[in-house]
Amino acid sequence: MEGWLTFVELKRITKFLDAFCGTVEPSFRNVYFYYDNALKVYATDGCAKLYLNVTKEFLPFNGMAAIPIQYLKGIIRDRNLEDDSLVKLSVDNENILFEIQGMTLNSKIQKINKKEIEINKEFSVITKKKLNVFLNKLDFVSASANEGDIIDIFTHENKLLFGYLSNYYRLNTVYSQIKIQLHREIPFISSRHLVKSLNHLKKDNILELGVDEKNIILKTQGIFIKICSTHPSFSKKLINFEDKFLEKKVINAKELRNVLDKLYVTFHGSNIAYLVFNKKNSYVYKEDNNSKISFKLSYSFDNQYLITIHTRKMRSILSRMSDNLNVYLSPKELIFEDEKNEKKASFSVSEFNIK
DSSP, X not given: OEEEEEHHHHHHHHHHHHHHHOSSOGGGOEEEEEESSSEEEEXXXXXXXXXXXXXXXXXXOOSEEEEEXXXXXXXXXXXXXXXXXXXXXXXXXXXXXXXXXXXXXXXXXXXXXXXXXXXXXXXXXXXXXXXXHHHHHHHHHHTTXXXXXXXXXXXXXXXXXXXXXXSSEEEEEEEEEOOSOOEXXXXXXXXXXXXXXXXXXXXXXXXXXXXXXXXXXXXXXXXXXXXXXXXXXXOOOOOOOOSOOSEEEEEETHXXXXXXXXXXXXXXXXXEEEEEEOSSOOXXXXXXXXXXXXXXXXXXXSSEEEEEEEHHHHHHXXXXXXXXXXXXXXXSEEEEEOTTSOEEEEEEOSEEEOO
8 A cells, every 4th residue: 555745745745734833842743644435634632633634545554653843854854856756655454654765664553442542523614714814813812822721712792702801911813704603712722732733724715614512623625634622711801902092093003112122132130121101202121130221112102100010922913913003092901902993902901191
């Protein structure tokens, strides 16, 4: 039993798997080749589970062949190979072999029941969008989160949103129109693995997003992914938009992003700084040991607001929003909203003074 891949196909698959499994837990750095009407690959990061089509040109075999991703990465490091070079895959009763221009990778086939990898692919489709839309929105809410955090996928006023809630700020973004009610949580680390791995695919691929009883489901050409999900254990305020704002203005965020870039490069330890908005002298300042640095901003507001910020996180957030932002200010809250009104970031106001 044998089949063929081009070298470029093996590179694409390996890079995808490497990003999907992550580097946090070594035990998840194995991939499993098996037969299910085609040669397929199963992989997991501990929460998200991937089922990937490799080639239909392959004969059936029993069991699963486990191969460390690092072995596949070793094969694709050969820069002398042309992209159209052929990789031969062959399977006997005990082994799976990869052969390319005199190099052979041999792995034992484990006798594993396919039920252990939950091949069932029944789910309810919620919405269909181009892959680049999904990546843009999930990247926005997850890029500034920390290990151990969760990302929310929920509905509000017939819209499906992605959200993130921390002690310092809230993020949400509209993904699509939707008629059902839903609220699921997925781990931050799996959301980052999804962003990094799916970025290796064609961005105009159509992505189906759906649910089954326990999982969020993603399906696109040759790829099926289950992401473990839970229902929130408490009520969350994820929609960061109020009606009672004292001020609303439009600013160009490039100026603030440039300042955050400078602070990020200058200070590698503490990331805490302060953003001050007022009528004549808006600025960002930071204290570190016995030093203090400040940067003037051209923004002007009627009252004075002091916002404690995390420079790295705010830098990450603003880099994923449009240049021109709507700014809403109340005595308790600062909101940045992008031009399309689809991405919102909310920060607490630490001090407020009426001028």
